Amino acid sequence: MLLLAMWLPRFALAQRPVQAPISADTSCKSIALKEVVVAASKVEESFLQSPVTVEKLSARALRLTPAPSFFDAIEHLKGIQVITPSLSFKVINARGFTNTTNVRFAQLVDGIDNQAPHIGGPIGNVLGPSDLDIQAVEIVPGTAAALYGLNAINGLANFSTRSPFRSEGLSVRQKTSLNHLRDPSSGARLFSETSLRYAKALTPKLAFKVNGTYLRGYDWVANDQAELNPNGNVTTGLFGSDNPARDPVNSYGNESSDRATLALGGKNYVVARTGYDERDVVDYHLQTIKYDAALHYKPGAATELVYTYRGTVLDNVYQRSNRFRLQDYRLQQHALQLLSPVVQARAYLTTENTGKSYNLRSAAENLDRSFKPDATWNRDYTTAWNAAAAAGQTVAQAHATARTAADVRRLRPGTPEFRQRLAELQDINNWDQGAALRVKADLAHAEGQVDVAEALRHHNSSWPARLSLLVGADHRTYIIQPDGNYFINPEKNKDPDSNLTYGKTGGFVQTGVRLLDDKLRLTATLRADKNDYFRVRFNPRFTTVYSPTQRHNFRVSYQSGYRFPSLFEGFSNVNSGQVKRIGGLRVMSNGVFENSYLRSSIDAFNAAVTAAINANTSMVPAAQKRQTAISDNQDLLVKTPYTYLKSEYIRSLELGYKAALLPGGKLLLDVDFYYNSYRDFIAQVEAYVPKTSNPDSAAIYLSTRATQNRYRL
Incomplete structure (x- = not known):
């Protein structure tokens, strides 16, 4: 990609960050020794003395990064992986298994989750800040579930935005590039991103800011013709x-x-319908329009009340187990925050509408x-x-x-x-007959935390500074409007058309003490979460930081974490190409696991039956050949060993060392080791149920598509 970025920092009202100039002699020392982080412990603490690994892009680092955007710069942080399923859709991961929808990594903006509710994870940065409004990025690689409980067992990122009190003025940024150079599938294409930010402090107590970004481009053309079923007719x-039976990837x-x-x-031959290439059924033009506005009010010197509205409309290609065209897809978020040294509280509502998207x-x-x-x-x-x-x-x-x-x-x-019929299918909400993705979902969240130790110190100056105590609680409810295809309400005592709700309540207590003249810092955290359809789960975290000097810091931590199924994993109800995709909660799939056989074993069984029939040159009738082949190969069938969803569980041990070396702390040394152990990992499996209650007849029923129910679980 050839990229040209035009940065216009000064208009009549120029960007005015309020900060003292940093001299060359002190910048390294300031950054290395006095940089603070919040995400690791939910309170401000020294970057060097953080009890777990934290990767940070400060304001200075963001200004200096050569990456096209701050989101691209994240990929270059230690231990962070970023995959790119689409030109405007990147997925962050750290320390764990991932895919193109990473539901194990939480992504926050000023402490507010920006996931798409029904997906269970963020769609890149479409609901996040622009490059003009980003202040800093903090990433906690590895589980952060003990403090956040946001299914953050692979990690957590928090994007901090710029305050309108400290950064006023008008800023405009234009990025223009060419991609698809020498691409025979499309030819050279123009990529453009225009961003605008305006902030103003109306009074010392009241300020506002607005942001807008408009992105246009042409996505990568998926045209992989590698064969997925090369041995479909190997016996012939x-x-x-x-x-x-050819099946190219795209x-x-x-x-x-x-x-x-x-x-x-x-002879028996496996024959596939002809199908269409992906480029025949999708428009690769992409567009993202995102906007936000915030109103900040300071009732006191250290207290701030913030209302934020964010919205986005996008056209994009999105990849899960299938690929989708997200078209007129909309996300909106309203958030209210109270921020002070003692109390922090947030409440927000995220709404999702998949618009005219299709599979x-x-x-x-x-x-x-x-x-x-x-x-x-x-x-x-x-x-x-x-x-x-x-x-x-x-x-x-x-x-x-x-x-x-x-x-x-x-x-x-x-x-x-062709175009008329494709347009008709895009509006039929049943994937056995059409292709529409019609989901409307909401996420309502409220949380609060109190720094009890800070509050006690305000009222009693004798409270020891070496003791800390932080408590917090949160509640989240997902609300789905059943569409009759993708989601239904499975509760038998409720109207199937009534809203499906899925909620969680949790809380944590974190206490710490500093010993040996502040050289030893011990912290213990305990979190409890109660999720619908699951019993209470407890997550502990124990950390130790030993700092023999300010420059040398050793850390050890142990913590566990739970992840509860997303809406998609728990409640799917999709007719998907003659296969029924159903959620793994018992309320959705009761009786299926116990009576199903792995599709992989059924494929092997039917391949063996076909091979036996094609190899049998005797003059016996075809029906008898088939029956003999089924009988001889039925031992290949394997009952599904899996069962209903449990909450994923991780145990994590981490050791680390941070040191600021050389005069002025000009060299930062950061070493970490971690070991993760997983249990009850959630994945997908295809399994088919024979339409018979007689197990002795299962092989006969599984040899023919019409006599089996097909599921993706």
């Missing part, structure tokens, strides 16, 4: 372009649920099915294959001829008929 010697509509086993010429795989599948159902297409394919083989064509030629015949009148990409 058909590979590569001759394989009638071609949709030819997955396992779009295949059938056809008896042709005395790319379902769109491709149902484009094929809308012109001809599977049964009709398979019948036409069989008829054409038999005719071609009788005319003397080879097996591979007959398959090509059969596909051409079965695809007659198939919708062609780019035609008016």
Whole structure:
């Protein structure tokens, strides 16, 4: 990418950060020895003496970073991983397993969670600050669940924004670049991001700020044609372009649920529908419009009341197990904060509306099915294959001829008929028939914490400064409006169309003491969380920091953490390409786990059955060949060993050392070691249930798609 950034820092009302000039002789010492962090312990403390690892991008570091944005700069912090599923969508992770929707890493803006409620994780930085408004970034790699309880078992990032009291004026930034250079899929494309910030202190007690960002570009074209099913017809010697069950990575509509086993010429062949490339069913133009406004009021010298509104509208490509076009997707957030040395309280509401978004795989599948159902297409394919083989064509030629015949009148990409049908499918909220993603969800959160030790010192100056005591509590409720496809209300005593709610309440106590003339600092934290559908869980954290001198600091910490299932993991209810995706809570999937078989074992079983039938050259009837093959290979079937969701659990041990070396602390040495142990890890599995209560007949039912219920759990 060729990037040109134009930074216009001074207009008639110029950006006026209130800070003293830092001389070259003192800057390193100031940064190394006096830098403070908040995220590690929820109170201000020395960066060097933090009880756990903290990575920080200060205001100075952000000014000096060569990265295109502060979010890009995060990738260069120690121990931090950033993946990029889309040009305007990055996912942060630290110290743990991740994917393109990282629900194990919490992302906060001024202490406020900016996740999309139904997804359970943030969509990059679309609800976060712009480069003009960012003040600092703090990241806690590893579990932060003992203090935050926000499913932060992989880590937590907190983005601090600039105060309108200390940073007034008008700022504008324009970024322009070219990407897709020498890209045959698209040709060179323009990328543009325009940001504006205006802040003003109206009085010493009242100030406001507004921000706006408009981003436009053309996303990366997903056109990976690597074969996912190269051995689909290995027993008949058909590979590569001759394989009638081809499934390229970025071609949709030819997955396992779009295949059938056809008896042709005395052998069984696995045949897939033709499908469409991703670029046929998606517009790669992306756009993000985000905006925020904040009103700050200071009733006292050290107390501040802040109301913040954030909003975003985006068009983007989003990746989970399937890929989606997020279109007219909207997020909004209202937040109210009270900040003081003793009390901090926050309440916020996040609303999500997926707009006109749709599933790319379902769109491709149902484009094929809308012109001809599977049964009709398979019948036409069989008829054409038999005719071609009788005319003397080879097996591979007959398959090509059969596909051409079965695809007659198939919708062609780019035609008016194709575009009209795709638009219709984008508005059908059932992925067995259409592709729409229609979710409306809210997240309501309230929390508060009290620095008890600070309060006691205000009222009683004899309270020892070496003792600290912090207490806090929070409550969160997710509210889903059932759409009849993606989410339903599973509670039997409630109207299935009534809102689905999913809540959690928690609290923590943290106490600490400084000993040996402040050289030894001991801290203990205990958190309790009660989540709907789960019993109370306790998370302890114990930390020790030993500082023989101000420059040398050794730390040891042990903590545990729980993560409760996201809405998507717990409550999904999606008809997804002939496979039913259902949440892993018992209220959603009762009876499924106990009676299901792993799809991987069913695939192996059916492949073995097909191989046995194709290898059997005896003159016995085809039905008898099939029955023998099923009987001989039924031991390959494996019952699902998994069960209903439990809360994920992690135990983490960390050792570290920070030192400010050389005169003036010009060299910072930071070493850490950690060991994580996980239990009850949450993942997905495909498992199918035979439509019979007789276990002796399971193999027969699992050999045919029509006699099994297919689930993604």
